[in-house]
Amino acid sequence: MKNKMRKLIAAIALSLPFSVALANEGGPKLEKAPIDIQDTESLQRGAQIFVNYCLSCHSASMMRYNRLEDIGLSEEQIKANLLPEGAKIGDQMNVAMDKKDAKAWFGATPPDLSLIARSRGADYLYGYLRGFYRDPSRPTGWNNLVFDKVGMPHIFWEWQGEQALKTEKDAEGHEEHKLELIKAGSLTKLENGKANTVEFDRRMADLTNFLVYMGEPAAVKRQQIGYVVLMFLGLLLFPLVYLLKKEYWRDVH
Known part of the structure; x- marks a missing residue:
């Protein structure tokens, strides 16, 4: 019996690297997210971006506004800059959008983002936020390298500008997207946004940092x-x- 258990444990251990490789196969190469939850200034900037841009569609029902005091914000600052009209400091970060309307507009109800960093990982979120590109075949006109056929529009396009997926021509001269290009995250800039690449990446890093913080505020x-x-x-x-x-x-x- 002990020998069988040892063989089973050994088989599981040997299969783990293969399982991880299969899980990563087919997706783009993810860049390491510059996460530091001790950087309170980054968390404060990320909180501002989240409330002003993300909270319109996405809830964070496991997070309360008063927990933002843990990242160095005073109650007065939260009320003046981050608290929606009519909300109280102890309220949860819930979205006012009706779920039926959200499903009708986007095809699916936008997920709650309280634990998104714990379920997806910081690198995934950082790549997702920076991976939008123009795709006329999609209803919103946007697609994403990390989440193919995404239903969410690119809400930060004014900052980032417009990108397109690089293409290669086949033998007949028709453009086609290569799987290798998608995996490598090969995008080309079509139009510059209000923020340069370094500034946009920093803002997305701040937002990712805050999403990681929300997953475990303590x-x-x-x-x-x-x-x-x-x-x-x-x-x-x-x-x-x-x-x-x-x-x-x-x-x-």
Whole structure:
């Protein structure tokens, strides 16, 4: 029985890399998202983008406005800049859009984004936000490298500008999209937006950072407490360890 269990565990362990490879096959190469939930300025900028652009369609029902105090915003700042009219500081970040209307407009109800970073990953979100390109075949006129046939329009197109998927010509001279180009994330700029590429990427990094924070708001304080505890233990234990070392080595010297 033990041998069978060992063989089963070994088989599962050996199959994991293959499973991961299959999961990644077919999708574009994802760039590493510059995430730092200790960067409160980035989180504040991301919160502003989220409330002004994303919260029109997407809820974050597991997040309350008063939790934004954890990223350095005062109650007055939240009320003045981020709180919708009629909402209270302790309310959840719910969207006013009716679900039936949302489904009729977009083909599907926009998902709640409270835990999107935990389910999809920061790299996925960062690539998704920067991966929109023009596609006349889609109802909205937009498609996405990371999420093919996406129903969401590109709400940040004025910042980013317009992109197109690179094409190659076949033997008959017809343009075609190559799977290799899609995997490599090969986009070409058609029209510049209000923000240059570096500035747009920074804004999307801030938004991604905030989405990661929303997935576990307590992580910011937990990490801060962890640093304090480690410093305390270091200051407390160092003299004790030093005295213990002297006691052990006293006869040697």
